[in-house]
Amino acid sequence: MLYLLALPPTDSVTEGYLPAAARLGLDVTLLTDAPEAHRRAYEGRGGDAWPRIDIVPCEVRDFREVIASITALDRRPEAVFTNSDHLQVQAALAADWFRLPGKSWRAALLTKNKAQMRRALAEAGLETVWSAELARPGEEEDVRPPFPCVVKPREGVASEDAELVEDRAELLRHCRDVRSRRPGLPLVVEEYLPGPLHTLETLGDGRVLHVLGSFHESGVTPPHFVMRRADLLPEPPRTHTEQVVARLDALGVGFGACHTEFVAQEDRIRVIEINYRSAGDQADLGLAEALGIPLFEHVLRTHLGRPLPADLGARGPGRLRLETVNAARGGTLKSAPGPTEWERDGVRLVYRPLWAVGEERPLRNSDRDHLGVVRATGTDTERIEHVVAAFLAGQRWEIA
Incomplete structure (x- = not known):
């Protein structure tokens, strides 16, 4: 039994992980706080290409509720998995509770929390970026960042409420605007990192880390950071790959899929953010197709405790x-x-x-x-x- 944690439906789950679970012969219990949205998304699906799936309402943002729901269902879990940015810590803690393979909850938290990530990379001596955490309203009055700088949610995704600000007045305005709409939201402010934007896509089983490829993202124009186009590179530069992998190692990342965004400044890379999941917006589905590998099955196998093959079999x-x-x-x-x-x-x-x-x-x-x-x-x-x-x-x- 695969327990899959989810918020709203995504193509990665609907077109990737659920069909992969069927191919692996897994029944699925989907724990979600949006059960009706998932039922609508899966209407009309079935047959051999679709797993037997039970959708169970659950407050999935609370790891205690996740553990309680799995226990109450009395269906022995073989794996606990999520591809949601917001649920990696919860899934890791639940997997650990049931003594199943999974990600380190510390690594999941370090990658999700951008302020903690910056501290950890600086303490490891790998990368220093000027950054300040704005956990409470008013703290922006006391920071003195280098301008221009970027203000964004501490645990944000999809570039939501991320903005390049040119001076102090813009910094204060953006903080007020975000907090008026999302009270209590912790923010970070950090130096702007110019340069071509790339990603590194990795897959590991806790023992071996495979580099799947690198996307070059173009058309991302400040002050906002909306992704418009991404092209898969034939092969990422070795020096960039080595630097990204060193940062992942320092954070304890190496289990399952990971999507790392960074800017290239000649031979040096600087991390923008690390999403400890497979890439979204069709990128993971396209990557599996372009490489000709069963990417989603590989990811699920790691959570079942099965080692990855030494050669993933990319076709060219x-x-x-x-x-x-x-x-x-x-x-x-x-x-x-x-x-x-x-x-x-x-x-x-x-x-x-x-x-x-x-x-x-x-x-x-x-x-x-x-x-x-x-x-x-x-x-x-x-x-x-x-x-x-x-x-x-x-x-x-x-x-x-």
Whole structure:
């Protein structure tokens, strides 16, 4: 029995981890605080490609409730797993409670909490970034950061409420604005790290760490940091890989999937954030396809206590492009293309909407503004670019 912790449904779980659980012969108990959303997301799914799944309401942000729910269900867990940024510590503590393989809860906390991550890397002598934690309202009055600097939630995701500020007045304004909408939210302020933005995707079993690849993200323009395009590099520079892995080692990261964002400053890298999970927004699904590996099964096997193979069996020079369609304003989505999949000219293209037609949302200046994501895989970069451009040009998204 696989116990899977989740908040709202994501493509990584719906299209990746749940089908992988079925291929591994696992029944799934999904613990979530959004049971109806998951039931709607899984309507019409079944057959051999879908596991036997039981959706159980649970306050998954509280590790004590997770442990209590698993105990009360009286179904012996073989693994406790989550791909949610917000639930890594809870899943790690629950796995440890039931004496199952899992991530170190300390490593999960160090990567989730950006202030703790900065302290740990500085104490290890690996990287020093000017950073201050603003745990309570008013503390921003006393900090003297180098400008420009970045203000963001201490435990934020998807670049939500992250902003580059140029001076003290902008710093105070942004802190007031965020706290007016999200009272009590701890923030961090840190020096701005310019340079090309990259990721490193890794997979480990606690013994061996595999480097899966690196994305180059482009079109990310301050003062906000909305992801627009990412291209899988044929091979990340060795010096960058070695530096990222050294930082992961110092934080105790090496079990399951991890998605690390960093900027390259010539031969030096500087970490932006570490997400101790597989990459989202279709990147993990595209990575599995481009490399030709059963990525999601590999991740689940680590949580079942099975060692990874020495060679993951990547089939060769696959190329991958991710491109997002972003809302230019808030409002109600009146028309948009639905889910799309096709293959032509040696390119496989998949489009997944992230807003539903009829849904109303404010503009957040974050990755929450993605209307949908295109992923395209093949072996020819120019052909992929042409196919993606032609697809986007032929579609229409209308917000009223």
